[in-house]
Every structure is written in C-alpha cells, then in structure tokens.
Amino acid sequence: GSTIDDAAGEAFDKVAAILKLGYPGGPSIEKIAANGDAKAIEFPRSMLGSDSLDFSFSGIKTAVLYHCRGQDMKGEDRVESMSQNEKADIAASFQAAVVDVLVAKTKRAADRINAKTVLLGGGVAANTTLRQKLTGVCDATKRKLLIAPKRLCTDNAVMVASLAYHKFKVGRFADLALEAVATS
Secondary structure (H helix, E strand, C coil), X not given: CCECCCCHHHHXXXXXXXXXXXXXXXXHHHHHHCCCXXXXXXXXXXXXXXXXXXXXXXXXXXXXXXXXXXXXCCCCCHHHHCXXXXXXXXXXXXXXXXXHHHHHHHHHHXXXXXXXXXXXXXXXXXXXXXHHHHXXXXXXXXXXXXXXXXXXXXXXXXXHHHHHHHHHHCCCCCCCCCCCCXXX
C-alpha cells in the first residue's frame, strides 16, 4: 500500500504545527504524548475498515484541527490557552491513532503475503510507541521484526540525500544529460 494523501510523517509535522510544538513534528509529538492519555480523544483510524493496504492521514490531521478550532473552523484557536495536559492528551490520542493504522496495515500486508519478516524504517520508525506495538504484533504472529536504529530513522529526504552523497563519493551517478522520467 501507499499513502493516498498525507504521509504519516507529514501528519506528525502538521499536527505538531497545529499544537505549536515545533519541528520536526514526530519527536515533538512523542515527547509531549508521553504525559498524555492516548484514550482521551477518539481520533479517526482511516481506511481500517477496508481491505486496502493504502494509508490516509489527512482526515486525522483535520480532526485534530477541528478539535482545536471547532468544526466550522471559525472558532478561536484554543491552542494558546490549552493546558499542557490537554495538549498532551491530543498528542497522545493522535499518536495512538496513527500507530494503530500503521500497525494494522503492516500486519494486514504481512498476513496477505505470509511474510516471515517485517522491516521497519523511515522517519516515523523512530517513534517508540510504533516500535513497541509493532514488536508486540510481530511477536504474537511469530514474525521476525527488523528495526533500523533510531539514529537512522530520519526524514525520507535526508535518507535519499545521504544515499546520493555516498554514491557520488564513489562515482556512481549520471551526468546532466540523463533524461529522467517520473514513475508516477
């Protein structure tokens, strides 16, 4: 599957911005969420009811925005006046919803192809809650889980740039005459 709108990391960044927590959003959300109640707010878990392996995180981002500004978006931005506890509950509830979707879709994909091993990488893979929940699912389903060290779980653009740098250093690159074609 793939994302049909906002990626998980993008949703973390946007929700952190809504809550005025700073960038990058993942670590900011995770830090404050540690003091919150993940069951305080029932945010949507998009596309879990379908058999699809695709992801959608724009709805949860919008749900957080509506929670903070009101359904009509005409309400006062309450974030400035929120207590740290309320922000922590929002962050924890948001994080729980995203992790639930990521874990459920990963399990569904692994079940579908009868995978013996699951590999977790990317920026959001640094999230401790995601690591713990996916470890639990893999243990329960007798699958091996390979997780990149947190220091290697960074923004995708950074990972791509790092790979390009190492390839450039050893002379593995195309010249400027390359006619690149997008795959999608």
